[in-house]
Each structure stands twice: as structure tokens, then as C-alpha cells.
Amino acid sequence: MIGGFLKIEGIEKSFGGNKVINGFSLNVFEHTLQCLVGPNGAGKTTTIDLISGRQKPDAGKVYLNGDDITGKGEHEIARKGIGRKFQIPAVLKGLTVRENLEVAYSREVNALRNMFSMRAKGCKEKLEEISGKVRLTKRLDVEAGLLSHGETQWLEIGMVLMQDPAILLLDEPVAGMTENEIGLTVDILNTLKRSHTIILVEHDMGFVRKIADVVTVLHMGALLAQGSIEEIEKDESVRAVYLGTEDAD
Amino acid sequence: MNQNLYHNKTLQWVFYAAAFAVIGAVPLISDDAFLLNQLAVYGVYGMLAVSISLCWGSGGILNMGQGIAFGLGAYCMAMTMQMQTQAEGTIPPFMLNNGLDALPWIWQPFKDTTTGIILALVVPTSFYLIFGGIMFTARVSGPFFAIMTLATLSALATIFVDLQPYTNGVNGISPPGSLNLGELEIDPYSSGAYWFVFAMLVACTVGAKLINQSRFGLVVRALKDDPERVRFLGYNVAVYETLVYTLSGLIAAIAGCCFAVLTQYVSPAQFEVGFSISIVIWAALGGRNSLIWAMFGAFTVQGAQSYVGDQFLSTWILILGFSFILVVRFLPGGFAGLVEMILGRFSKPQEEKAPSGLAFDNAKEVAK
Numbered sequence: 001m002i003g004g005f006l007k008i009e010g011i012e013k014s015f016g017g018n019k020v021i022n023g024f025s026l027n028v029f030e031h032t033l034q035c036l037v038g039p040n041g042a043g044k045t046t047t048i049d050l051i052s053g054r055q056k057p058d059a060g061k062v063y064l065n066g067d068d069i070t071g072k073g074e075h076e077i078a079r080k081g082i083g084r085k086f087q088i089p090a091v092l093k094g095l096t097v098r099e100n101l102e103v104a105y106s107r108e109v110n111a112l113r114n115m116f117s118m119r120a121k122g123c124k125e126k127l128e129e130i131s132g133k134v135r136l137t138k139r140l141d142v143e144a145g146l147l148s149h150g151e152t153q154w155l156e157i158g159m160v161l162m163q164d165p166a167i168l169l170l171d172e173p174v175a176g177m178t179e180n181e182i183g184l185t186v187d188i189l190n191t192l193k194r195s196h197t198i199i200l201v202e203h204d205m206g207f208v209r210k211i212a213d214v215v216t217v218l219h220m221g222a223l224l225a226q227g228s229i230e231e232i233e234k235d236e237s238v239r240a241v242y243l244g245t246e247d248a249d
Numbered sequence: 250m251n252q253n254l255y256h257n258k259t260l261q262w263v264f265y266a267a268a269f270a271v272i273g274a275v276p277l278i279s280d281d282a283f284l285l286n287q288l289a290v291y292g293v294y295g296m297l298a299v300s301i302s303l304c305w306g307s308g309g310i311l312n313m314g315q316g317i318a319f320g321l322g323a324y325c326m327a328m329t330m331q332m333q334t335q336a337e338g339t340i341p342p343f344m345l346n347n348g349l350d351a352l353p354w355i356w357q358p359f360k361d362t363t364t365g366i367i368l369a370l371v372v373p374t375s376f377y378l379i380f381g382g383i384m385f386t387a388r389v390s391g392p393f394f395a396i397m398t399l400a401t402l403s404a405l406a407t408i409f410v411d412l413q414p415y416t417n418g419v420n421g422i423s424p425p426g427s428l429n430l431g432e433l434e435i436d437p438y439s440s441g442a443y444w445f446v447f448a449m450l451v452a453c454t455v456g457a458k459l460i461n462q463s464r465f466g467l468v469v470r471a472l473k474d475d476p477e478r479v480r481f482l483g484y485n486v487a488v489y490e491t492l493v494y495t496l497s498g499l500i501a502a503i504a505g506c507c508f509a510v511l512t513q514y515v516s517p518a519q520f521e522v523g524f525s526i527s528i529v530i531w532a533a534l535g536g537r538n539s540l541i542w543a544m545f546g547a548f549t550v551q552g553a554q555s556y557v558g559d560q561f562l563s564t565w566i567l568i569l570g571f572s573f574i575l576v577v578r579f580l581p582g583g584f585a586g587l588v589e590m591i592l593g594r595f596s597k598p599q600e601e602k603a604p605s606g607l608a609f610d611n612a613k614e615v616a617k
Contacts, residue, residue: 052481078483092474095467102464103471106483111492114464163482 004065004081004166004197005030011050011060013043013221020046022221023060028167028214033193035208036201037232038218039241044201045087047218048169051199052084053077064167079109083165087172087201089152093145097136097155100144101127104159126162133188134158149176157188168192170200174207186210217241253596255589258462265455265541273447276440286438286511287555289446291548293508296453298531298547299540300500303457305529306537307466308493309473311391314398315528317380317405318373318498320519322505324409324416325372327515328356329365330424341422347414355415362430369506370499377498381491388487390476399522406520421516428510437511446507450544453500457540460496469493530569534576536585546583 006028013021021043028034036044049055051062053074062070069077078084092100105123108114131137134154139147144155153173160168174182189211192198202208208215208229215232217224225235232238254260272292276285297315304310331341340352352360359365380401384394409416416422428435435442460466468489472479476486509515518524527550535546550569558565580586 054477054481073485074477074480075483075485078481084481086478090475090478092471092478094474095471099467099471103467103479104482108464109483109485111465111468111485111488114468115460115492117464118462120464159482 006051006167006197006199007061007063007066008047008051009061009063011047011057011062013046013050013055013057020221021050021057024218024222025060026216026223028197028199030197031193031195032213033189033198033200033211034214034216035212036199036216036218037203037205037208038224042218043221044218045171046221048084048171048199048201051077052082052169075109078106078163078165081166082169083160083163083167084169085156085160085171085173087175089149089156091144091147091152091155091159093143095144096141097131097144097147098127098140100155101130101140101158101162104162106163126164130158130161133161135184150178150181153177154181157185161192165196167197167199170198172201172203174202174204182207253589253593255592255596261458265458268541269447269451269454272450273444276443280440282438285440285443289437289443289511290508291551292443292446292450293504293511294528294531294547294551295544296450296500296504296507297528298535298543299450299454299457300497300504301528301532302535302537302540302543303460303500304494304497305532306539306543307461307473308469308490310490310494311395311529312398312494312497313395313522313529314402314525315497315501316402316520316522316525317398318377318501319505319508319525320405320409320515320517321373321376322369322502323509323515323519324422324505325359325365325369326428326506326509327422327424327513328359329362329369330426330428330509330513331422332356332359332365333362333429334424334426335360341417343417343420343422344414347417349414353415366506370502373502373505374495374499377495378491381494381498382487385487385490385494390490399525402520402525403522406517406522409517409520416517419517421514421518423514424509425513427513435510437513442511446511449503449507453503454540454544457496457500460493461540465489465492530573532583534573534583536583536588538582539585542583542585542588549584 006026008024008026010023010025011021012019012023024043024047036047038044046055050057053069053072053076056071060070061068064080064082067080069080092103095103102120102123105120105126107120107122108117131140134157136151136154136158139151144152147155153176157173160170174185177185186207189198189200193213200211212229214226215229216226217232217238219241224241225232225238227235275288279285297319301312301315304312335341340349344352358368384397389397410418427437435445468479468484472484472486472489480486505519508519528547531547531550532543533546534550535544536542554565554569561568576583582589
């Protein structure tokens with residue numbers, strides 16, 4: 001699938017009078033890996049929620065390839081080509097790894113048509129490819145609830161790959177992974193960004209350095225700085241709010 | 250490969266075929282009219298348990314008001330049967346007693362048998378479609394949905410008691426003759442009626458199993474785990490929930506029709522809260538995740554009630570309650586869970602017990 005172009009215009013969101021996102025705007029271009037960084041409570045995950053439809057913005061607009069998707073339902077936004085991986089890995093624990101990947105292959109979402117279909121076309125080949133990529137080939141018949149934490153992360157990445165959306169929203173995909181596993185994720189992401197647009201929320205600057213094309217720094221729900229990783233690391237205002245603690249060491 | 254034989258799809262179908270062959274063969278062994286009628290009524294209970302297994306076991310939608318579809322189906326069928334026995338221009342005797350002198354409009358369509366039977370299926374299913382649609386688009390789920398079904402069921406029971414001129418109130422409707430389909434008369438105390446109900450039971454169970462195995466069923470099982478996740482994959486969860494709930498309503502409506510045919514009687518007892526909760530208990534005891542075991546649960550509980558329960562009188566309800574507690578505590582998967590566990594013991598263990606595929610792969614690479 002072709003990469004998507006995402007445009008966010010001045011979105012705002014408050015929870016109980018507390019403004020979490022405050023007029024944030026962002027352009028994410030095709031085939032780019034954009035990292036969303038910022039201190040705790042900066043509004044990174046909320047931004048992802050607002051893009052994917054889990055929350056509706058109070059003001060502002062979100063466009064995907066020029067289409068206004070602001071305030072649409074989660075499933076409608078997903079159908080338009082935005083896939084998402086959650087901060088706390090969300091896999092379907094009662095289903096096997098294979099079934100998780102099969103559900104994620106959501107080319108046909110019509111309930112009535114799915115009632116008369118036993119398996120989706122092309123699903124088997126895709127499943128073989130993806131399960132190899134995320135190293136779960138040997139674990140296909142295991143119940144997803146029995147997987148280790150690292151494997152669960154992989155499975156969810158696998159699910160997003162099965163879904164094959166134009167834009168991938170990844171919320172801390174390497175949390176809890178070992179060095180080895182992180183290395184593998186970097187490889188996958190570097191391949192993926194040739195064909196997809198990726199927005200990635202991350203805390204770990206070391207990981208961001210390895211993969212980011214563009215880094216966007218969020219602070220107090222608004223844009224603080226944006227640029228290449230070198231530019232961001234040199235930026236004084238960013239150092240003050242975010243990297244400041246690293247300098248102190 | 251998954252080693253537990255319980256999960257082998259081919260074996261499951263073999264088991265279904267064997268079980269239904271045994272159930273279907275009963276009239277060849279016995280011609281006791283009373284027994285056949287009683288077993289056919291168990292078949293109706295089996296259908297109800299299957300319907301609950303479909304929406305609760307597969308979709309995680311706890312429905313404590315399955316009596317809604319069952320009762321509506323049974324009433325429509327009884328009305329059809331009643332009108333078959335009425336001579337042209339006459340009205341059922343209870344209406345005369347309640348001061349009506351003409352057939353009310355709501356009874357008019359039931360003068361025609363085909364229309365009546367279609368209504369017996371369409372009325373309950375439409376009710377479920379609309380009720381489910383309203384609930385699931387508002388994301389009502391879990392215990393809240395269960396409470397809504399209970400409340401709706403009680404309301405219906407009250408309405409059917411209150412509308413005495415049209416429903417004969419608590420006395421219900423007892424059509425004086427059996428159902429005639431064209432030239433064919435379905436005598437409730439015959440092997441014909443038994444096989445008719447048996448065919449419906451097989452159709453409902455196999456149909457529900459095919460649905461469970463389809464992509465639709467996969468999505469339904471997925472949304473039971475985490476509806477939120479499924480939404481982000483692009484599926485409209487409310488549509489899936491409404492449809493699986495409606496399909497379970499259709500099975501309950503078919504059960505209601507069979508019930509009216511077999512017992513030639515319908516009353517607000519079919520809308521009783523206690524009865525609808527029993528259906529849930531049957532499915533839980535048998536194993537809600539398995540259609541056929543839920544059906545066995547209904548057979549076991551109702552069979553035990555008829556043959557053992559009589560000796561214990563009202564203590565029976567205590568025994569039933571206690572066994573329910575035992576199952577919930579020690580056998581959360583019901584009888585099906587027990588079978589799964591036993592078959593798991595006998596099945597070949599997994600080839601390699603790698604705690605983590607990744608760690609295992611890495612270890613192999615290091616070993617090279």
C-alpha cells in the first residue's frame with residue numbers, strides 16, 4: 001500500500017478543564033518515520049488517540065491524504081488506512097497467535113460477507129510472511145495470552161503489519177524489549193518506512209536516533225521543536241524541557 | 250500444530266455427527282409417545298442452550314433475556330395454530346369471555362398459516378435487531394447489557410399478562426388442535442414431530458457452528474476479548490454484536506415455534522425471568538464455549554430435573570444452585586472444559602516446550 005500523508009491542524013483537547021493538547025499542528029509526509037517525543041504528560045499518546053479516533057478533538061482538524069477524518073469512528077479511520085499499536089500491548093488473549101494475525105488481516109470488514117467466508121483471500125501467504133518477520137512462526141498455535149512480554153509486542157507489530165495500513169501509529173513499540181529484540185525492530189521499521197508512513201511515540205532517545213527521519217518534540221500539548229535528530233539535540237529549548245536531565249548527569 | 254484433540258476441527262465434526270446420529274435414532278428404539286414428546290421438548294431446550302452459547306460463549310454477550318425471542322416465537326406459533334382451528338368468521342373463545350366481538354387486527358395476519366410462521370420468526374428477530382442495535386451502538390456491554398435484557402423480558406411478561414383480551418393473560422393460549430402444514434398434520438406425540446424438532450436442532454447447531462468457524466465468527470470471538478482492539482482493525486463492532494445477538498434470537502425463536510407445536514400451549518411462563526436464567530445455567534454447566542456441550546448441559550439439567558428432581562421436590566433447586574456454584578468454581582469451562590482437559594492429557598505434548606520462541610531462536614543461533 002502507498003504511504004499516507006497526514007495533516008493535523010490546531011487540534012485541542014481538554015479533560016475536565018485540563019488542557020492536554022493545545023493547538024497542536026503537524027504534517028507527516030509519505031514514507032517518513034516521524035518520532036513524537038516529549039516528557040511525561042506532554043500529550044503524545046493523546047495525540048495518537050485523537051488521530052485514530054479513540055478521542056474526539058475539541059477543536060482543530062485531522063486530514064488523511066486530504067480527507068477530513070476528524071471525529072470519525074475508530075473503525076472508519078482504521079478502514080481509511082490508519083493502523084495503531086498500543087502502549088500496553090493489546091492482543092486478543094483468548095485467541096491463538098494465528099487467529100490474532102487472521103483477524104488483523106481486515107481486507108473485508110463487512111459482517112454479512114464475512115459470515116459466508118471461511119478464510120480471506122491472500123491471508124495465508126501474508127500470514128506466513130509476517131509471522132516469519134516477527135519470529136512467531138513456531139508459536140502460531142499458542143494462545144496469545146501465554147506469550148512472553150516481548151513476544152506480545154511482536155505479535156501486535158505483526159497484527160499492524162497484517163492490517164497493512166498507509167499510516168502506522170506506534171506507541172512505544174520497544175518498551176520492555178531486550179537489546180536484541182530492539183535491533184530487530186529497528187530493521188523492520190527501516191524496511192517499513194520505504195512503503196509506509198510511520199508515527200512513533202518514544203521515550204528512549206537512543207532508539208529514536210537509530211530510526212527517526214524527523215523528530216517532533218511535544219511539550220505541554222503544543223509543538224516545541226521539529227527537525228532532524230541532530231537539530232533537535234542541539235536545540236536549547238528542547239534541552240531545557242526534555243534532555244536537560246541528561247545534561248545534568 | 251495444536252496437539253489437543255479437542256481443538257481438532259475434523260474430530261469436532263465427527264463428534265457432532267455421532268452425537269446427532271444417536272439423538273436422531275431414538276424413535277427407532279422407542280415408540281413411547283410420551284417419552285418422544287418429552288425428549289423433543291428437551292431438543293427445544295437444547296436449541297435455547299445453543300443460542301446462548303452462540304452469543305455468550307462466542308461473543309461474550311451475556312443475554313439473560315433469551316425468553317424474549319423464545320416467548321415471542323411461541324406466541325406467534327400458538328396464535329397461528331389457534332387460527333387454524335377457528336372456523337371462518339369465529340374468534341377464539343377466550344376473546345368472547347373478555348368482551349371482544351371481532352378478531353383484533355393484531356391477530357388478523359395469523360389467519361394465514363404461512364404468514365403466521367414467517368411472523369413467528371420475523372417478529373422476534375426484528376425485535377432483537379432493533380434492541381441490539383440500540384444497545385450495541387451505545388456500547389452497552391457486559392453486566393449492563395444483561396440487566397437490560399432482564400428488564401425488557403420482565404416488561405414483556407407484564408404486557409402479555411395485562412393484554413388479557415388479546416393474549417388470554419396468565420392462562421395463555423392453548424390451541425385445541427395440532428399444527429397442520431398443508432396436508433401434513435404434526436402430531437406432537439409422534440416420531441414425526443420428534444424428527445421435525447430434531448432436524449431444527451441439527452440445523453441450528455450446525456448453522457451456528459459454521460458461523461463460528463467463518464471470518465464473522467473469528468471477529469466475534471476477537472471482540473469478546475477486546476472490542477476496542479477490534480475497532481482499530483476496521484471492524485464495526487456494534488454491527489457484529491448486533492448480528493450475533495440477532496442470530497441467537499433467531500435460534501431461540503425457532504425453539505419457541507417448536508415448543509408451541511410440541512406442547513400446544515403458550516403462556517407468560519415462557520417470559521419468566523427464572524426460565525431465561527436457567528438457559529444461561531444450562532449453557533454454563535455444559536460449557537458455553539461449545540455449542541454441542543451447551544446443548545448437553547440443557548439435556549442434563551432438564552433430564553435430571555424430570556427424573557431425579559421429582560424425588561427432591563423443592564430441594565432440587567438448591568441442588569441445582571449448588572452444582573452451578575461447583576461448576577463455576579472448579580470447572581469454569583463446564584463439561585466441555587473437563588473434556589478439553591482430559592483430551593489434553595491424552596494428546597501428544599508439544600514438541601518443544603520453548604518458553605519464548607524468540608529466546609529459543611536466539612539460543613539456536615548462538616549454538617550454530
